[in-house]
Amino acid sequence: MASALINVPAKAKLGDIIEIKTLMSHIMEPGYRRTASGETVPRDIITSFTCRFNGTEVFRADLFPAIAANPFITFFTTATGSGKFEFEWIGDKGFAETTSASIVVE
Amino acid sequence: MKVARTIAMAALLVVANAGAAEIPQSERRSGFSFMAPDTQAMQNDDTNNPGMLWVLDGEALWKRKAGSADKACADCHGDASTSMKGVAARYPAFDKALGRPVDLEQRINLCRANRQQAAPLAYESRDLLTLTAFIARQSHGIAIEADTDPQLEPFIAKGRALYSQRQGQLNLACANCHDDNWDKRLAGSAITQGRPTGYPIYRLEWQSLGSLQRRVRSCITGIRAQAYDYGAPELVELELYLMSRARGMPMESPAVRP
Numbered sequence: 001m002a003s004a005l006i007n008v009p010a011k012a013k014l015g016d017i018i019e020i021k022t023l024m025s026h027i028m029e030p031g032y033r034r035t036a037s038g039e040t041v042p043r044d045i046i047t048s049f050t051c052r053f054n055g056t057e058v059f060r061a062d063l064f065p066a067i068a069a070n071p072f073i074t075f076f077t078t079a080t081g082s083g084k085f086e087f088e089w090i091g092d093k094g095f096a097e098t099t100s101a102s103i104v105v106e
Numbered sequence: 107m108k109v110a111r112t113i114a115m116a117a118l119l120v121v122a123n124a125g126a127a128e129i130p131q132s133e134r135r136s137g138f139s140f141m142a143p144d145t146q147a148m149q150n151d152d153t154n155n156p157g158m159l160w161v162l163d164g165e166a167l168w169k170r171k172a173g174s175a176d177k178a179c180a181d182c183h184g185d186a187s188t189s190m191k192g193v194a195a196r197y198p199a200f201d202k203a204l205g206r207p208v209d210l211e212q213r214i215n216l217c218r219a220n221r222q223q224a225a226p227l228a229y230e231s232r233d234l235l236t237l238t239a240f241i242a243r244q245s246h247g248i249a250i251e252a253d254t255d256p257q258l259e260p261f262i263a264k265g266r267a268l269y270s271q272r273q274g275q276l277n278l279a280c281a282n283c284h285d286d287n288w289d290k291r292l293a294g295s296a297i298t299q300g301r302p303t304g305y306p307i308y309r310l311e312w313q314s315l316g317s318l319q320r321r322v323r324s325c326i327t328g329i330r331a332q333a334y335d336y337g338a339p340e341l342v343e344l345e346l347y348l349m350s351r352a353r354g355m356p357m358e359s360p361a362v363r364p
Contacts, residue, residue, distance in 0.1 A: 003162040007153035025159040028313075069313035070156040 006087065008101040012079040016105075020051065020059075021074040024089050024097065030065035046091035049073055054083040063091075079105045128351075129285060129299060136303045136355060137363055140296035145310070149362035157239060157308035157360025160232075160315045164240025167233060173224025179237070182221060186244050194242035195250050195357050198346045200257045206339060207261050207346050210238050211317060229336035235315045239306050242359035249356055250303065252349035265347025268340060274331030280344075295364065301352040302345065304361020315360065318345050 007021040024046065031043025043065060051059040059075045086100045138146060148154045168179045168186055183189040198207040201216070208216065214237050215226040227234035253262055269280045283292070284300035291297065305318040312320075319341050323333040334340045 003159050005153045005158055005162070007151075021153050023153065023156060023159065025156075025163075068310075070159060072154065072156070 004087070004089075004097065004099050006085075006099060006101045008085055008103055010102075011104050011106065014079060014081070014105050016079045017076050018079050018103075019074060019076050020085065021072070022049075022051075022087055023070060023072045024049075025070055026089070026091065026095070028063075028065075028067055028069045028071065032065065042092075044092045044095075046071060046089050046095060048088075048090045050088045050090075051075070051077075052086045052088075053077070053080070055086075058085075079103065081105050127285065129288070134301065134352070134355065135288075135299055136301050136358065137298045138304070138358060138361065140298050141362075141364060145362055145364055149304075149358065155308065155360065155362055157306070157315055157362060160236045160239040160306070160308075161243045161360060163232070164236035164238075164243075167236050168240055173218060173222035175221060175223045177222050179217070186240065190241045190244040192245050192248045194238075194245040194359060195248045196252055196254070198252060198258075198342050198349065200255045200261075207258055207342055209319070209342050209345050210241060211319070212337065212342070214238065214241075230317060230320055235306055235317065238317065239315060239360050242306060242357065245357040246359060247356050249354050250349055250352050251354070252346060253353060258346065258350075261343050262347050262350050264340075265343035265345075265350075268344055269347055274326070274329035276329045278329040280325070300348060301355055302348045303352055303355050304358035304363070306359065307361045307363045309363050311364065318348070322348075 003025045005021075005023040007019075009018050012018050026046050027044060028046065029041055029044040031040065031045075033041045035041060045065055045067070046063045049059075049061045049063065049071075050057060058077050061073060063071060082103060082105045084100050084102050086098060089095065089097045138149065141149075148156075152158050165186075171178045171181070180186070194210055197213065198209040199213070200206070201208045201213075211229065211234055214234065218224040218226055227237070272279045272282070280300060283297050288297050288299040302318050302321075305321070306315045307321070308315050309321075319336055322341060322344055323336070326333040
């Protein structure tokens with residue numbers, strides 16, 4: 001059960017530059033730490049984040065071990081029409097989460 | 107000779123009292139006001155505040171049935187936005203059956219044991235933190251009033267004594283930093299006044315949510331004293347005194363702290 005917080009404006013005017021904010025719950029274990037007994041804690045991070053608008057990719061990011069827990073990714077895009085933003089996070093140990101948010105463009 | 111000794115003693119007492127002066131009401135500040143604008147912005151926007159991830163999970167857990175009684179929190183308490191409003195601002199609270207104060211985490215576990223017949227949740231476990239965060243969130247903006255019950259008085263006094271008690275290899279009391287030197291810095295960090303307005307907090311250093319007991323224990327380790335175990339009466343008394351010391355200040359849970 002991983003939860004995500006998404007902030008997409010509900011409404012925008014055509015051509016507006018809008019900010020999208022995403023926050024995903026994840027421990028982002030870098031894989032360099034050791035336990036008290038000396039064993040390496042296996043890496044467990046999100047490796048990729050993608051945002052698609054009506055099926056077309058508008059933003060993508062690769063994530064690496066130095067990124068803090070619960071990655072907060074924010075970016076800008078242009079409002080080209082009404083539709084649905086789909087967000088996808090993929091990571092180690094089969095981590096795969098998706099969520100979506102709609103926007104109305106006038 | 108005796109007179110001289112008495113004067114010396116009196117002078118010492120005056121110095122001791124001056125050192126332990128409490129912060130005047132008008133100078134009370136939440137830890138929030140010590141933070142950088144970026145960190146403040148992170149707390150203020152619910153979609154930026156990582157603590158809200160725990161609140162979201164807590165809302166789901168609130169409605170999930172647990173234990174052999176097969177009851178969810180919501181089955182007794184209903185809508186948390188009304189039933190839990192202001193509750194966290196009044197904890198730790200006196201428990202009649204136990205005859206001592208319990209904090210919010212202990213109240214949740216008492217409810218689990220007595221009403222849900224479920225196993226207690228471990229301190230700092232994800233489930234206990236999510237439930238605490240969700241309940242504390244319902245008190246957002248409400249003034250702290252954890253010390254109204256007269257039965258709590260002896261426990262607040264014990265907490266206060268512990269707060270003023272020098273301990274550890276560094277021989278420091280909580281008061282030495284948080285009453286006497288809150289306007290200074292320790293290495294690069296603000297010392298702050300030790301107001302527990304936003305627990306459980308998302309601490310950037312922890313990269314996770316944590317309870318007031320975790321925060322207090324790490325302070326105790328910092329003065330190189332032996333930290334009390336989670337759930338120890340001493341920790342609850344300290345929590346209680348800290349909350350009474352922050353009486354009237356608005357709750358910020360889940361707060362973000364560096």
